[in-house]
Amino acid sequence: MKKNTRQLYGKLLAGMAKTYGISVADVSKEFAIEIPQETVLNDKIQESSDFLTRITMATVDDTKGQALEMGVEGLLAKRTEITGGAVRQPNMLGGPTGSSWEVAFTEFDVAIKYITLDQWARYKDFFQRYMNAVRRQIALDKITIGFHGESRATTTDPVANPLGQDVNVGWLKLIETQAPERYMKEGLVTDVISIGAAGDYKNLDALVYDLFAAIPVEHRTGNEVVIVGAALVADDVSKGLTKNAGTPTEKAVGITELSSTYGGLPAIQVPKFPDMGVLVTDLENLHLYNQEGRMRRNSVEESNANRVVDYISSNDAYAIGNLKAVSAVHAANMIFKEA
16 A cells, blocks of 8 residues: 555544544444434435435334335225214324335445555545445445345355345345235246237236236325336337337337336336336335444454455345335246247
């Protein structure tokens, strides 16, 4: 590590010590991030991703529980004849329609080689660049696990599970296991959902509409969107462009609009979402929790490996606020079928 780099690294450690209210010497020892700073760090992670700002991120006290929506189960409007001892029965706020959840200890450790630090040292905003890079990757990891997580292994294997399949149980797996009636895994053929001219669904619009129709009207918020995998969007757009090639008409322009609207719903693409996946819900129905007071951190220099390491951990959980207000397909079973 160059002399100038070491000075900047020293300032980085001093900045961390000041932020977390500890001595510089204690930065290299594991310390608990207190609630005010924990909240700030989680907010910064959330703000680094537009998607995370649109879902429900919250802090929980317990290690496990059931997700609760700040909404009402069913219709509030009613009328009661109170003669004969009858009493008015209110509808409960935060009805028991959410998934169960359980936090899992999750490491977000990051190592930086001396040579990389030397390159970054030329920037005056060295500390900010470093923190932004770490927060962005943590946010991306949380999203990845949300869409691909299937289990909680004692020791994870990133080689065998590059998408964090064994880190935690994500949203799609929660739907599959806790609301299987809202998780489409097959069409006319077992374990296959086909889309195309000869498929179960002629186009993406028909599939999305079917998924949306599976959500009872009383559980729709009016803010539903459809998250669509990149491969499905690319296929749909390419068909439209081929059909209207060389025809710069209003119909051709309409294809561009259809590429972002399916089944009457606004469509979005999210990083790391399965290429052949489709998920319909109000984004606020996707919950991501962290357990209060359980975030840990320490930064150490490991000269024997020519690097510095930032060890970060938290207890995280994924949940669905209302299992009756979501619908999805099993991406691995989706295929194109044109003939």
